[in-house]
Amino acid sequence: MAGSLACVGIGMTLGAHISPLARSYIEQADIVFSGVSNGIVELWLREMHNDVRSLQIYYSEGKSRHITYREMVEAILTEVRQGKKVVGAFYGHPGVFAHAPHKSIELAQAEGFEAVMVPGISAEDCLIADLGIDPGQFGCQQFETSQFMFYQRRFDPSCYLILWQIGLAGDKTMTRFSTGKAHRQLLIELLAETYPLNHQVILYEAAVLPIDKVRKQKLKLSELADAEIFMHTTLVIPPSEKMQPNQLLLEKLAKLEAKHHLAESVIA
Numbered sequence: 001m002a003g004s005l006a007c008v009g010i011g012m013t014l015g016a017h018i019s020p021l022a023r024s025y026i027e028q029a030d031i032v033f034s035g036v037s038n039g040i041v042e043l044w045l046r047e048m049h050n051d052v053r054s055l056q057i058y059y060s061e062g063k064s065r066h067i068t069y070r071e072m073v074e075a076i077l078t079e080v081r082q083g084k085k086v087v088g089a090f091y092g093h094p095g096v097f098a099h100a101p102h103k104s105i106e107l108a109q110a111e112g113f114e115a116v117m118v119p120g121i122s123a124e125d126c127l128i129a130d131l132g133i134d135p136g137q138f139g140c141q142q143f144e145t146s147q148f149m150f151y152q153r154r155f156d157p158s159c160y161l162i163l164w165q166i167g168l169a170g171d172k173t174m175t176r177f178s179t180g181k182a183h184r185q186l187l188i189e190l191l192a193e194t195y196p197l198n199h200q201v202i203l204y205e206a207a208v209l210p211i212d213k214v215r216k217q218k219l220k221l222s223e224l225a226d227a228e229i230f231m232h233t234t235l236v237i238p239p240s241e242k243m244q245p246n247q248l249l250l251e252k253l254a255k256l257e258a259k260h261h262l263a264e265s266v267i268a
């Protein structure tokens with residue numbers, strides 16, 4: 001099959017994060033679909049390739065994002081089926097909280113085309129660096145905010161909680177570009193079942209242009225409803241509780257170690 005697809009990540013900060021592999025896929029493509037929302041980033045992509053087609057045209061307020069995603073996938077697959085070497089260049093990591101790249105690759109592969117994903121530096125990677133968080137220190141859970149609200153998720157307040165798409169918190173319609181204070185108030189109520197209302201949370205925005213200032217605004221959970229929140233804002237909730245030792249397992253481990261010790265001393 002002549003057509004192929006590569007969904008590549010170009011990272012968060014213009015020009016600074018793209019890998020040589022992602023750049024090479026872009027430069028060698030027949031067509032590049034752009035999954036970036038920043039106009040300046042898209043101009044930079046156009047310097048790398050003369051046929052860059054924006055996927056942003058499929059978004060519109062009042063239109064279901066389910067339809068938008070289907071149209072994006074269809075646009076990409078149409079060119080692959082025509083035998084073109086297609087690249088989807090997405091900001092961040094193409095596989096992180098992103099439907100169209102995963103779906104396009106799945107369908108292309110199912111139809112017998114070569115299709116790969118090339119990772120990029122995601123908002124989470126930048127967040128780890130900018131906020132000085134090690135997800136391995138206490139553990140880290142992450143959810144899409146609305147999914148976190150719609151379903152009964154089990155989460156652990158002794159680890160970090162990262163909520164993506166907080167700007168769309170509670171959007172059932174899938175047609176809005178943002179929800180507001182009332183929706184966020186319901187999120188606060190949900191979180192307040194676990195965290196104290198004065199627990200400090202962080203609103204994070206990575207730099208997209210090299211001149212951008214990173215946003216790492218600390219505020220109380222209760223202040224979240226009135227805070228300024230955008231499509232590109234991510235909420236970080238640090239642990240509010242200490243990790244509790246698992247006594248039962250620790251006792252089992254101690255018995256196991258004692259058995260090993262005994263066996264070793266018999267052999268010796």
Ligand SMILES: C[S@@+](CC[C@H](N)C(=O)[O-])C[C@H]1O[C@@H](n2cnc3c(N)ncnc32)[C@H](O)[C@@H]1O
Nearest residue numbers: 092093096097122123164165205206232233234
């Ligand atoms: C559809 S997801 C795409 C994530 C992207 N694929 C990545 O690798 O980071 C959009 C969400 O990513 C997060 N995000 C996007 N841009 C961001 C930025 N500049 N700073 C912090 N978070 C960002 C926000 O939570 C936003 O709602």
